[in-house]
Amino acid sequence: MLNQWLYIGIFVVISLALPAVAILLARILSPKKPNKIKNSAYECGMETYDKTWVQFRIQYYLYALVFLIFDVETVFLFPIAVAYNQATLFMVIEAIIFISILFGGFLYVWRKGALSWY
Amino acid sequence: MSVQQLFFVVFALITIFSALMVVSLRNLLHSALWLIMALLGVASIFAILEASFFAAVQILVYIGAIAILIIFAVMLTHNIMSVAETQTNRSWGIALVMVVIIFFIIITQISTWPGFNTRLQALNIPGQDAVLAFGTGLVDPQGFALPFETASVLLLAALLGGVFIAFDQRREKKS
Amino acid sequence: MIPLSWYLILAAILFLLGLYGAMVRKNSIAILMGVELMLNAVNINILAFWHYHSQVNGAIEINGMVFAAIVVIAAAAEAAVALAIIISVFRNNKSIVAADMNTLKG
Amino acid sequence: MNLIDFLRDPIIAISDWITNLFSNWGMATDWATFLLYLIGAAVLGISALLMTLFFIWAERKIIGRLQDRVGPNQIGPWGIFQSVADMVKIFIKEHIIPTGVDPIPYHLAPIVLVASVLMVWAIVPFSNTVYGSNLNVAVIFLLAVGGLGEVGVMMAGWGSNNKYALISAFRASAQMISYEVPMAIILLIPVLLSSSMSMNDIVNAQNIPYILVLPFGALIFFIASIAENGRAPFDLAEAESELVAGFNIEYSGLKFGMFYVADFLRAFTSALIFSTLFLGGWKGPGAEAIPVLGAFYLIAKSLIIWFLGVWIRGSFPRYRIDQMMNINWKFLTPISLVLFMLVILFSKLVEPVGQNMQYLVILIINLGLFFLSFRILNNQNKKKVVAEVGSRTRPVAKPDNLFSKDVSRG
Structure with missing residues (x-):
């Protein structure tokens, strides 16, 4: 198993290194003539107004929250899916109960309107 | 030092350094990015431990979901604490001393345990065996069926509580 | 061929770094990050002992894996609710400094 | 090894050949595996990146045809070297x-x-x-x-x-x-x-x-x-x-x-x-x-x-x-x-x-x-009731229809 992870590790390093090397090469090859106008932020053709790191609506957070809960749920369904062929009907029903408890929560959140984008 | 030990040391150093940056940087978003790095380091430690499933879960849940949630929260609440302001409270010196003392207490205590220096051999778990055993254990009525269902209730409570707290209907209606 | 002690020491260092962060930081999101680090340290410990027990018993130990799974689930639930509370407090108080959250009035 | 075997599975043949080469040099098996993985990963990564050039060209061509345009057609036959030229340009920008x-x-x-x-x-x-x-x-x-x-x-x-x-x-x-x-x-x-x-x-x-x-x-x-x-x-x-x-x-x-x-x-x-x-x-x-x-x-x-x-x-x-x-x-x-x-x-x-x-x-x-x-x-x-925009005789685009068939009904 470790060999498989070793390959993954090597691949991660390679896939980070390839674009990094390409960008570095291009950085060396390309001309560097910065000036003040060129380096200004590209917004509406005007000076950037106020703080850039503006605040955001709560909706993004709500989606991320629901996503987090369902992500965790799905991750722990994967081992059960692997064990599915050896499971009895009772175990399958347990898995269904596990999903439907969260599905109930999902329906509540839906009814409450937290999933709608106003 | 064998190759495996070398890998372990490298990843452990990455993890510890990133954790240090997480607790010491002033810019919160940089802290969050270093947190991602620390979590990746922990994931590779899990891979060395042959807990493949948890290495993948670490990346998926912690980096893909929790870290993203933290970044979202940082951006939702930004512009409050300026970077120039100090980010630690006055008692950081006491905390540091306490942490160092606790570290030595822990190490001296657990090093008395005879299994402390056991060398972990490769388990050589073939294919899906570990995941299969885990999956069966989770839904097995003799195993961990009840904790598993309870975990689902915990997640449900977190979902409802989180949405209920964060979702302000009055304000949403007004806008 | 890595000694168990290395994992335990790593976990202890990580845990205490997280503890330090949780104790001294003013910003409550930073405190939460410290807590996440502590939970990760716990998971390293649990999985190291899982490996140790599987090696000693010669069979795959399920208990350790379930423990680690519950820790991940708890971490997810904790992060979700904690951040929701922080955002809610921020909207009412315009502050997420932990020391300022000294009133229970909404 | 004959040619037919090579053609049936060229990648494995090449990797076997490289492994033999490394062991002839007296390299340890661990390091030989490591190097082999490294070479394999690098070749796969680079070829994936280079394939992108083809995909960019093909996508531009197909989208062009779908939108009643010609798409890239100047450099090389059917403009096939367009993305190579683009790459060179973006490299020295x-x-x-x-x-x-x-x-x-x-x-x-x-x-x-x-x-x-x-x-x-x-x-x-x-x-x-x-x-x-x-x-x-x-x-x-x-x-x-x-x-x-x-x-x-x-x-x-x-x-x-x-x-x-x-x-x-x-x-x-x-x-x-x-x-x-x-x-x-x-x-x-x-x-x-x-x-x-x-x-x-x-x-x-x-x-x-x-x-x-x-x-x-x-x-x-x-x-x-x-x-x-x-x-x-x-x-x-x-x-x-x-x-x-x-x-x-x-x-x-x-x-x-x-x-x-x-x-x-x-x-x-x-x-x-x-x-x-x-x-x-x-x-x-x-x-x-x-x-x-x-x-x-x-x-x-x-x-x-x-x-x-x-x-x-x-x-x-x-x-x-x-x-x-x-x-x-x-x-x-x-x-x-x-x-x-x-x-x-x-x-x-x-x-x-x-x-x-x-x-x-x-x-x-x-x-x-x-x-x-x-x-x-x-x-x-x-x-769903959709507010009518425009004149009654012309079909109206209904933005809220996910899978609408009938666009003319208001």
Whole structure:
């Protein structure tokens, strides 16, 4: 198993290194003539107004929250899916109960309107 | 030092350094990015431990979901604490001393345990065996069926509580 | 061929770094990050002992894996609710400094 | 070794030859394996990046034809060297770094984004002998790598010091995380059918391609993967009229090129994953005996899926962000959860009858759910009142219709 992870590790390093090397090469090859106008932020053709790191609506957070809960749920369904062929009907029903408890929560959140984008 | 030990040391150093940056940087978003790095380091430690499933879960849940949630929260609440302001409270010196003392207490205590220096051999778990055993254990009525269902209730409570707290209907209606 | 002690020491260092962060930081999101680090340290410990027990018993130990799974689930639930509370407090108080959250009035 | 053997499986032949070479030099086996992995990974990564040139050209050509244009046609026959020329141009362009960027996230973002796409190639089996890594949790790894992409997008948005980039990054990552949910739920079904999370085992278990067993699941997965890639009709993040250009607005030179590469490579990568999971991967007549044929089958299947994606990109209008979120959270997610629950329940009930019966039951559930869900959608659409814009005689575009057939009715 470790060999498989070793390959993954090597691949991660390679896939980070390839674009990094390409960008570095291009950085060396390309001309560097910065000036003040060129380096200004590209917004509406005007000076950037106020703080850039503006605040955001709560909706993004709500989606991320629901996503987090369902992500965790799905991750722990994967081992059960692997064990599915050896499971009895009772175990399958347990898995269904596990999903439907969260599905109930999902329906509540839906009814409450937290999933709608106003 | 064998190759495996070398890998372990490298990843452990990455993890510890990133954790240090997480607790010491002033810019919160940089802290969050270093947190991602620390979590990746922990994931590779899990891979060395042959807990493949948890290495993948670490990346998926912690980096893909929790870290993203933290970044979202940082951006939702930004512009409050300026970077120039100090980010630690006055008692950081006491905390540091306490942490160092606790570290030595822990190490001296657990090093008395005879299994402390056991060398972990490769388990050589073939294919899906570990995941299969885990999956069966989770839904097995003799195993961990009840904790598993309870975990689902915990997640449900977190979902409802989180949405209920964060979702302000009055304000949403007004806008 | 890595000694168990290395994992335990790593976990202890990580845990205490997280503890330090949780104790001294003013910003409550930073405190939460410290807590996440502590939970990760716990998971390293649990999985190291899982490996140790599987090696000693010669069979795959399920208990350790379930423990680690519950820790991940708890971490997810904790992060979700904690951040929701922080955002809610921020909207009412315009502050997420932990020391300022000294009133229970909404 | 003779020529026929070499042609049947060139990759393994070459890797054997390299291994022999290393052992002749007196290298330890560990280091030889390590170097072999390194060479393999580098070759795979570089060829994937170079293939992008072809995909950029082909996509421009196809989109051009779909929109009644010629597309690139100047450089080389059919303009085939256009993207090479573009690459050379973008390589020697100036890197403009705007004032006020946050340097570490800004410079790291394109690298992380390209890496998150490339990493998927590590787990794809190309034939029954040639595969990167036979990871036993490959399916979760696949989803996890998607999460790294979100981190890259957020870094680009934050680092750029630009409001539009940040808004776009928020939209893009909200979209990516949302569509990961139905994707993950649908991925559970191939895993339980083959009772393994390794890509090799999933391909080996597909005696009939899984798309024939779960057509509706495959459709949901396809829609979710288009949205996850952020391509039209879900390209909200780069809606030019609203957000100037997307989260890559402040990038120039090859850094911008890397965003471009990630975008186009991801389209093919997700087609590759789709054909591995649902179309049988390298499987096909004679692929077991002649492994090189398997790689050709895989590429051909992926090209068909990729072409479908390009076709959709060329012909659909863009959704609004609320529609996009509604499609995911109010249609795809609940329907895929229901699909999964029905599948595990009923296929367990008929398990004693045999595997073919299981497949049949799953197919019936899929088709039933497909028609049922579209019935419900159509009924909802009929109830909806849409304000009339424009004159009565002309057909009116109804923005709220997901799957409308009749555009003329007000």
